[in-house]
Amino acid sequence: MKIRIVDTTLRDGEQAAGLVFSQAEKLAIARALDRVGVFAIEAGTPAMGVEEQSALQAIVEAGLSARVIAWNRAVRQDILTSVQCGFSFIHISVPVSELHLTYKLKTTREAILQQLADSVAYARSFGCTISVGTEDASRADEAFFLQVAEAAARTGAEYIRYSDTVGCLEPLQTYEIMQRLVKKSPLPLEIHVHNDFGLATANTLAAIQAGVLMASATVCGIGERAGNAALEQIAGVLTELYGHETGIDRKLLPDLTRLVAQACQKNSQ
Amino acid sequence: MKTDVIFIDQTLGYGLEHQGLGTSEFIYIQRKIAALAQVMFDVSLQSLVAVLDCGAVAVKDIRAGIAPDARQVALAHQSGCSKVKVNLNAMDFCNLAAPVAEALRQARARGLAVSLQLTGNCQYSSARLLQLCWLISKYEISSVAFVDEYSDHDPLFTYGALLNLQQQLPCPIEYCGKNGSGLATANALGAIKSGVACVAVAVGGVAGYPAFEEVLMGARFLLKLPLAVPANIATCCEEILSYIGQCVQPTKPIIGSDIFAHESGIHVDGVNKKSDLYEFFTPETVGLSRKIVIGKHSGKAAIELKLKELNIFLQPTAVLTVLEKVRSLAIRQKAPVSDLQLQKLVHEVAS
Numbered sequence: 001m002k003i004r005i006v007d008t009t010l011r012d013g014e015q016a017a018g019l020v021f022s023q024a025e026k027l028a029i030a031r032a033l034d035r036v037g038v039f040a041i042e043a044g045t046p047a048m049g050v051e052e053q054s055a056l057q058a059i060v061e062a063g064l065s066a067r068v069i070a071w072n073r074a075v076r077q078d079i080l081t082s083v084q085c086g087f088s089f090i091h092i093s094v095p096v097s098e099l100h101l102t103y104k105l106k107t108t109r110e111a112i113l114q115q116l117a118d119s120v121a122y123a124r125s126f127g128c129t130i131s132v133g134t135e136d137a138s139r140a141d142e143a144f145f146l147q148v149a150e151a152a153a154r155t156g157a158e159y160i161r162y163s164d165t166v167g168c169l170e171p172l173q174t175y176e177i178m179q180r181l182v183k184k185s186p187l188p189l190e191i192h193v194h195n196d197f198g199l200a201t202a203n204t205l206a207a208i209q210a211g212v213l214m215a216s217a218t219v220c221g222i223g224e225r226a227g228n229a230a231l232e233q234i235a236g237v238l239t240e241l242y243g244h245e246t247g248i249d250r251k252l253l254p255d256l257t258r259l260v261a262q263a264c265q266k267n268s269q
Numbered sequence: 270m271k272t273d274v275i276f277i278d279q280t281l282g283y284g285l286e287h288q289g290l291g292t293s294e295f296i297y298i299q300r301k302i303a304a305l306a307q308v309m310f311d312v313s314l315q316s317l318v319a320v321l322d323c324g325a326v327a328v329k330d331i332r333a334g335i336a337p338d339a340r341q342v343a344l345a346h347q348s349g350c351s352k353v354k355v356n357l358n359a360m361d362f363c364n365l366a367a368p369v370a371e372a373l374r375q376a377r378a379r380g381l382a383v384s385l386q387l388t389g390n391c392q393y394s395s396a397r398l399l400q401l402c403w404l405i406s407k408y409e410i411s412s413v414a415f416v417d418e419y420s421d422h423d424p425l426f427t428y429g430a431l432l433n434l435q436q437q438l439p440c441p442i443e444y445c446g447k448n449g450s451g452l453a454t455a456n457a458l459g460a461i462k463s464g465v466a467c468v469a470v471a472v473g474g475v476a477g478y479p480a481f482e483e484v485l486m487g488a489r490f491l492l493k494l495p496l497a498v499p500a501n502i503a504t505c506c507e508e509i510l511s512y513i514g515q516c517v518q519p520t521k522p523i524i525g526s527d528i529f530a531h532e533s534g535i536h537v538d539g540v541n542k543k544s545d546l547y548e549f550f551t552p553e554t555v556g557l558s559r560k561i562v563i564g565k566h567s568g569k570a571a572i573e574l575k576l577k578e579l580n581i582f583l584q585p586t587a588v589l590t591v592l593e594k595v596r597s598l599a600i601r602q603k604a605p606v607s608d609l610q611l612q613k614l615v616h617e618v619a620s
Contacts, residue, residue, distance in 0.1 A: 016532075020603045051600050103546060104546050136546075170455070175425060196522055198487075198522040201450070202424050202454070202456075205423055206423075209425060224547075225530075225548075226520050226528050
């Protein structure tokens, strides 16, 4: 079975508090990820400002074999900025739990569905390939997640990311949820998990055992709070325990992890 | 699921073997670990004897790890142990060698509670399960511990295999996960979910055992078992680890100092509105505190929050200018922006 790895070291990984990659480091990491063989590189968020846009443009123009994806809120200006940076693979994220809809965005399910549909259509109008992210999906109503997936599919998204934003899934539960969603979702699923309980690798694996074919990861598991699923661990377990193909050349992983570890060093002020 | 989980600690044994803990340190750490949850300590007989020689140690909750050898059984008994764990290869119990049988007979005769620790895969044929049942009954084995020796179990396998073994075996089962594949905590939770009440753990995941704090918190908050989590678990684990020469990585789940540090604009805005938007449990649950970091990924809300903390008022347009300068400075210096630096930037913008 072929599992596609979507690396988000340069986006969610760099969101670890206090971490800053320089433009040169971002480009070097992107090239190294490409050499290692990830399916896609989530390179960053162009809406963050001109300096980030410059770094991202350099990655887009590097001629990598992997897809290079821009992360976006479901906001037209963000998407336009990504397109102007040269991105043709656009990830659009919307929160889907009641908690996030009510307390973060103060919005409704209907409004978020409309916002997503508008955003996907807008990005599609530039000829972009779209993936949709569902923030806090693990605390959301499954039926609403499927409504979002249907809306995303209708408007032409290619796949949908299921995010365990606060790392609150446990593997047997992940397996059960993913078994249901793999059957019901009109779009292929990507699993994206956090490591708050030390379960990121196990939850990713459980999702794959349930039939999910795309997994998000970061090098060395860097990321918000306790981090994300670690690319090198996921690639190892999938290959060693299950014989799945990931496209990852594991011989090159030590160089990649060294490069990222070096880039994670902070300058002392 | 059993609601009464016993955590079989491996930290103390590791500390004795690798750090040469003295008696007072041994007693101190033992108390600290015992305060985390309901605990039994696995310690090798050799280490235990060494520490007993140095002074009084309460062996009540200690289980001595021994080889299947009658002399070791006798020594454990003389040392005051009432519980021993006998290591057996899964292949050996089918044809018990005479010395092994004698060791088990001696342990039984001396009234020791004997646990068998079986290495190797825990998928057994019916014939081997029958032999194991016979062994358990003949030597009145108290429990059987299954070890993920090669780190090749996954949570689905662990759950299914242990569920099956609990139905087949006439004694309680224990589970000892290993973290070679990064699945130890998940396997321990899978074991608990299958009904196993005793799982091996070590604070901070030392020696590749499931991390005590992760399994405890996972059992409490994900499996919803009625377990108490000490409010000072982070500092307590840090202190225990320092005694055995280990430090806590800042992003270590549950106890790392940075697990409640937020920088990205969306997250800071979120936790400011309602903390559980981006924190599944509060910092207070584990005795840590939240930090707002100002840097490359900061957003307007984070700057406003920090300025409020610093008693600085700025017009909204000026806040956006400060934000741009903050991001730029963080990128230039490849580090977050300190309060002092932020104040300087505010001064630049205001003047």
